[in-house]
Amino acid sequence: MYLQQLIDKLGKEKISQKEADLIRHSRDESIHAAVLPDVVCFIESREDVVEVLKIASDYQVPVTPFGAGSGLEGQAIPVQKGIVINFERMNKILNFSPEDMRITVQAGVTRLQLNKLVNDHGLMFSVDPGADAMIGGMVATNASGTTAVRYGAMRDQLLDLEVVLADGTIMHTGTLAKKSSSGYNLTGLFTGSEGTLGVITEITLKLHSIPEYSMMARCTFDSIELCARAAQTILQAGIPVLRMELIDASSISMINRHSGENFPVNHSLFFEFAGPRKSVEEEVTLASELMHKLGCENWTAANDEKKKDEIWKARKDLNYAIACQEGIEEIGGDVCVPISRMPEMVTYARNLMDKSGLNGAIWGHVGDGNFHTSIMYDPSVDGEFEIADKTNDDIVMYAIQAGGTCTGEHGVGLGKMKFQEAEHGAALEIMKRTKHMYDPNGILNPGKIF
Amino acid sequence: MYLQQLIDKLGKEKISQKEADLIRHSRDESIHAAVLPDVVCFIESREDVVEVLKIASDYQVPVTPFGAGSGLEGQAIPVQKGIVINFERMNKILNFSPEDMRITVQAGVTRLQLNKLVNDHGLMFSVDPGADAMIGGMVATNASGTTAVRYGAMRDQLLDLEVVLADGTIMHTGTLAKKSSSGYNLTGLFTGSEGTLGVITEITLKLHSIPEYSMMARCTFDSIELCARAAQTILQAGIPVLRMELIDASSISMINRHSGENFPVNHSLFFEFAGPRKSVEEEVTLASELMHKLGCENWTAANDEKKKDEIWKARKDLNYAIACQEGIEEIGGDVCVPISRMPEMVTYARNLMDKSGLNGAIWGHVGDGNFHTSIMYDPSVDGEFEIADKTNDDIVMYAIQAGGTCTGEHGVGLGKMKFQEAEHGAALEIMKRTKHMYDPNGILNPGKIF
Secondary structure, rough: OHHHHHHHOOOOOHHEOOHHHHHOOOOOOOOOOOOOOEEEEOOHHHHHHHHHHHHHHHOOOOEEEEEOOOOOOOOOOOOOEEEEOOOOOOOOOEEEHHHHOOOEEEEEEEHHHHHHHHOOOOOOOOOOOOOOEEHHHHHHOOOOOOHHHHOOOOOHHHEEEEEEOOOEEEEEEOOOOOOOOOOHHHHHHHHOOOOOOOOOEEEEEEEEEEOEEEEEEEEEEOHHHHHHHHHHHHHOOOOOEEEEEOOOOHHHHHHHOOOOOOOOOOEEEEEEEOHHHHHHHHHHHHHHHHHHOOEEEEEEEEEEHHHHHHHHHHHHHHHHHHHHOOOOOEEEEEEOOOOHHHHHHHHHHHHHHHHHHEEEEEEHHHHHHHEEEEEEEEOOOOOHHHHHHHHHHHHHHHHHOOOOOOOOOOOOOOOHHHHHHHEEEEEEEEEEEHHHHOOOOOOEEOOOOO | OOOHHHHHHHHHHHEEHHHHHHHHOOOOOOOOOOOOOEEEEEEOOOHHHHHHHHHHHHHOOOOEEEOOOOOOOOOOOOOOOOOEOOOOOOOOOEEEHHHHEEEEEEEEEEEHHHHHHHOOOEEOOOOOOOOOOOOHHHHHHOOOOOOOOHHHHHHHHHHEEEEEEOOOOOEEOOHHHHHOOOOOHHHHOOOOOOOOOOEEEEEEEEOOEEEEEEEEEEEEOOHHHHHHHHHHHHHOOOOOOOOOEEHHHHHHHHHHHHHHHOOOOOEEEEEEHHHHHHHHHHHHHHHHHHHHOOOOOOEEEOHHHHHHHHHHHHHHHHHHHHHHOOEEEEEEEOEEEHHHHHHHHHHHHHHHHHOOEEEEEEEEHHHOOOOEEEEEOOOOOOOOHHHHHHHHHHHHHHHOOOEOEEEEEOOOOOOHHHHHHHHOHHHHHHHHHHHHHHHHOOOOOOOOOO
């Protein structure tokens, strides 16, 4: 019945129940179980979204927004079936103001598509989560990535969102001004709300100038604790790194096996420095001194493109190395803790993974105190999943007790639901009431966060 | 009846109905009419706040939090009488972690008190609204000021808030980690909520390193439009000014009259540059070139403390010059627009004030697109208030139509209520529902924002 309504309002060519489409929209890049939606709507405008939500409200059908499908916590999986909204046809740049360093895009524009346009004007969109995610999805999960240490996460880039509410109302959460003290900050509230409060259709973003010069560097340390201390030292020295990434020895081994490389098998730090040439050169010199003072080995720095790529290659290869192990699945961690707790935290995680008897990798954005753990298990071996799951739980609870969060950048989705009470305490009840206020019928991405 | 309850729960020494106390808590620094509260509670802990809110909920008595009283939009005026919560005894630094560049304070700690402590560690709290406001009040209004162009507003400094809800529930909105994608962003929501959703009792803030070196500069232009273009030029050149302030010619005349100075009577830009010495010197050279290319006059720059003070003196004297005109009142503006609309916007405002026949001043934080207008009128002259009010309304509506906001940093309070519908449209209804969700009995700072 609601299907006919969708066809009547949107037109047949925007509605699909083809098996291939249903399968494609049944999962993301996480280990969470796929669930087929009943129908996929290839919307083309905010008005289409309004129609979908009105029909969904009338017939009480779940609606799950689906971006590039690159999420890591199952946010886009339609766990209660119903309608999936696909944004790939809603991919227009609407307004680009280089003089304001600002751009307004539809939710289906991807990160690389956006940068391709603005890079020509000496500007960049700073958030880099790795995947070529859609901007709408990046807002919905408050994505960040390697450059957040310098420019902040997705929430820090936003001026205004256009949102369609459950009843089809269209609203704007902000203005085009750089700051405002008017009314409640709904922009921040919708950022990271994972499609549970409304559907984001347009986004107005801040842009940054492309730094004129950059250098990359790499070094290794004998302990992961020292690695974390080294990252802390860089921050305390006030060196404004563009990127600062940790990869532990165990991950380096995996990369060598996977890519046939011969990177020194030790705990490694990767840096990118960017800015005016003179400043960058001074920063690299200072960083080198500080790292050597801490006992680093294998320090390498480069400014030409080829060598920079070589230095960064291990970091780039890591995701493939983990993903490509046949018959092996992983439980992914994404905790973020205060910088001062990093050394203790990564040591705890490393020891716990070693004790578990399973393969485990640690890497991440140490400049933010955000690091990832991957605990690998063979689902065909009895008990391995349970060990992996318990190990991950222990790491997350340790992070929360250290004043940190269960998710620095991937979001809650399905995988981090169980930690919400421990992390948010009394605020969780307020979050549930907020959800109910925006979505009294529970049609907006139900089964997520709570 | 509720009075006796307050005395029983808090103790007599925390409750005052002395006339002097009632008067002191009846107004802020705005022109909005004073209203005496029924009672002032000098709370000393979060538990005291819990007791006050429980009693206020039981007896349906309005509760208005009162900080330093330095607000400019009447947020702290108890317009529906009832209880005022005074925070001056809740002024402890609770946790200072220099290695995390982070501090947790009670809401009654003031900006200067905080900086006095952290400055000794080479750190600073960046937000500078001029007044020695309390941190709780600064969160409640999302305050900013002269340094927001570089470090952002209050909202950008926050990691966690402790909030007491209307029913006395204590909750935390965030964590100590630098970023999080877990749950809804309640920290952002409470920032700028002006005591209408809950009472903020503790705040965890980010700190910044004190720049090693700074220089100040000043120059003048023949038109206010050129002044705004000059500010835009500085930003587009990527010069990371610490402060960049505009003062129009009319304001400079007032300052000269008030302070007996002899500043060149023209539209003026004031700069502060800060960072590593070499970078600062390069920035000043570049800024000087760019300003001269645009036709500036009276360029002066200095690095020694005495000369820096001289350069900045006009900016500092401005507030006194406006406030000290006997028999004159002012309607204050605080719009913020996209940078590209600044030249047109300040020109429009200047022309409108000139046409009104009233004295008017323009100054502000042009690096953010945020500027203040002061339209001065004699309340004893029939019709002057109406002209001032209409002129202010026209300026604000022009800013909103330019994609801007009615308040860049002072907040809504009483003075900007009438612009909420024009600025927020459909979102205003959501804001009202949010208010109702948090405060079903309407006891939290009633009569503000909506």
